[in-house]
Amino acid sequence: MTAEHNAPESNPIVYYNALHPLAEVSGHEERTGRYISAALERMGIARVDHVGGHGVVATIDSGAPGPCVMFRADMDALPYANADGSMTAVHACGHDAHCSMLLAAAGDLVRIVRRGKLKLVFQPGEEDLTGALAMIKDGVLEDVDIAVGAHIRPLSDIPAGSMTAEVTHVACATIGVRFIGATAHASRPHQGVNPIDMAASYIGMVNSIHLDPNASWSTKATRINGEPGVYNNTSGWCEVFFDLRAQTNPLLERMLEMMNTMAQSTALAYGGRLEIKQIDYCPASDYDPELVAMIKSCIVKELGADRLAPATGGGGEDFHFYKVKKPSVRTAYFGVGVGAAPGLHKRDMTFQTQYLVNGVRLWKDIARRLLGDGQAACRP
Template sequence: MAEIYDPQALRRELHEMPELALHEEKTAAYVAEKLEALGIETHRNVGGTTGVLGIIRGKEPGPVMMLRADMDALPFVIDGKPCCIHACGHDGHTAMLLAAASRLKDNVRRGTLKLLFQPAEETIEGAPEMIRAGVIDDVDMILGAHIRPIQDVPAGKLCPAVRHTASATVFVEIEGRGAHASRPHLGINAIDVSCAVIEGVQAIWLDPKMSWSSKATQIHADAGATNTVPDKARITFDVRAQTNDLMDALLKRMEEVVNGTAAAFGAKGKLIRNSLCPACWYDDDFTAEVADAIRETAGEENLAHDCGGGGEDFHFYKLHRPEMKAAYFGVGVGATPGLHAATMHFDDSLLKLGVNVFENMVLRHLG
């Protein structure tokens, strides 16, 4: 009998080796060694990245199920020094998946279980890299999880679905015409155009039954002198939408506002989509099974309501392979003061609740 891993002990070791996106070398080596110690088929450097894939094959034919964890930590500057901290709990996710692997390695009777340790979730680069590497091309079901802050799910409870929204970063470039500030009528002030663009974007209305937002988060315009009308400006917008369709509609309206407003001033406007993270897209029947798994392993009283907010690159998987069932649950571990806080801490003795759900879900389909 191979060792059964304790997720709390694993998490504490992983917590001491936080690494930034696509630089998870020590973490990946740790994961691979733990999988190999269990005798699990292990693939390192998935797609040329730090990704690690473990594969447990059943003796009988059956579906392919994937469990996915993320491995990266976040950058901070503390007392003037750059550093890296596991402030989003990905150390806990990696620990939960390794613990699940140790419990499941001899219990996959049919089909195939794939354990994906993905790099670079925070920069939304990891999932696209894993997709390019082809790791989900044969997957029928994918299941992920995230620890939840205390505001979302009470400690000791689990929610069957984390309803992430779509998020995008959009740059708007304005090109006006420079002039001496004493002769502003000869120029087109890129700051004036930018202000009008921001007001126009804020006046976009979509279906009020849905949630969405777009707000300017950065603006740069400076011709280098206090008495020169600037010819160029660049605005950054953070954009969120409840569904992928709503995000498409919002970006289309923003582009119309940018182009139309700039034209009204005689300037040029250009909208550049910098990055886009898709909204969650879950299968109701698969999510209902997760709810059952929570009831069975933690008790009805510990089944929490769905929570939402934030983004996850996990949702690229389902977009790439829509026929694959997807679900993603939340584990209430009392994380406080909130995710992405440098001082974020949580009760890692509760990680076993997530391991129980992973194990239950795998045994339903592959046991």
């Protein structure tokens, strides 16, 4: 730890030790929000509480012209079932670390921002993909030109002590397609409409979708449920769930469109009815190349070229709604190698907290370049 992080308010581990035991699941981050707000209060930073639920938005406004930049940290933990059936919230995705890094940077950011405006966005509800949308609904994006996110990375992605300027995420969606037929006695199937036939045809059609093999994408049925009942009667409905993944948002949209058309035509062909529900949806990362290049140079400056890890990723992130809902926003998202193991979302995930300081340094350097004065300030 360097001398500059000796003050408790700029030491991420102090915040981490307080936030880790507070672990609260998506939509319930009340104490976490209160803690963050109180920490910002002690630093004298203006903020608004209860944005998009328990979110907190702090603003550092230079009063001088310049871009509006938002730095985003997510707040929520994950629920895990105990042997006795009760649930425990655990920070197994490191969102406590994300809040800690941003809080530890906040005091210095006040001194760094000399033009434009910096918003420190503490976002609830990332794990259930509701938080970014709720904050957008509450107006968090209105004045924003640039949005930057960050996540700790597991050991399987990048070495502890290194950083990546680009954590890539795929677009993903879960849909449920319910075919509704009409029951019939098994000896008189012609008197009904069998939803299992519809579902079977539909799954076959979906499995014959062919999109560009040079891009990565997949769709697959993950669950199938039918109306419970006797075995000598056809059921009234059959529901199939699909998980969709795609490298880009247009590819996922194309898959959803094709699957929708196929479901409609299947129901029509068999004389049945149809209900489609989109259970969740998360857009893919779509980063600004110049911003990513600038973050790479920040990592090299702060840690040295040997600590710059290549792009890494997988999984989904609701951060990308900020880009989808306001396409003019330029986004980037860096990763902090902290040696997390056995992996993110594992209940017993732990990591080396001494590397959180790297994230703090990066937040400050990014702010210096985008909103500082002097030589370092430049538009990437």
